[in-house]
Amino acid sequence: MQLISLLFLRMDEYMLPCFSKQIFGLDCPGCGIQRSVSFILQGEFVAAFKMYPAIYSLLLLLGFLLFDNFYKIKNSNKIIITLTSITVILILTNYILKFF
Numbered sequence: 001m002q003l004i005s006l007l008f009l010r011m012d013e014y015m016l017p018c019f020s021k022q023i024f025g026l027d028c029p030g031c032g033i034q035r036s037v038s039f040i041l042q043g044e045f046v047a048a049f050k051m052y053p054a055i056y057s058l059l060l061l062l063g064f065l066l067f068d069n070f071y072k073i074k075n076s077n078k079i080i081i082t083l084t085s086i087t088v089i090l091i092l093t094n095y096i097l098k099f100f
Contacts, residue, residue: 011038029095033058054090061087 015035020028036052039045040059048055061083068076 011041027095027098029091031098053094054087057083057087057090 012035015038018028018031020026021031032052033055036048036055039048039051040055061080064076064079064083067073068080073079
C-alpha cells in the first residue's frame with residue numbers, strides 16, 4: 001500500500017506542462033486533465049471533477065470505445081456520437097467558463 005501511495009505522490013512530479021499556457025499564457029481545452037486523472041487514481045473523485053469536468057464523460061467514451069472494439073454492440077455508432085457530443089460540449093463549456 002505504501003508503494004502505491006508513493007507512486008501517486010511521485011506522479012505529480014512527472015506531469016507535462018501545458019505548452020499552450022507556457023507560450024501564449026492561456027489555458028488550452030485540455031488543461032487539467034492530467035491532474036484530474038491523478039485525483040481519480042488517488043480516489044479524490046470530486047476534486048477530479050472540479051479540476052476537469054469532462055473527465056467522467058471522457059473516460060466513459062474511452063471505455064465504451066475499448067469495449068466496442070472487442071464486443072460489437074448494436075447501435076454503437078449512435079452511442080459513440082452521443083458520448084462524443086456530451087464530452088465535446090463539456091470540454092468547450094469548461095474552456096469558455098475559465099475566461100469568466
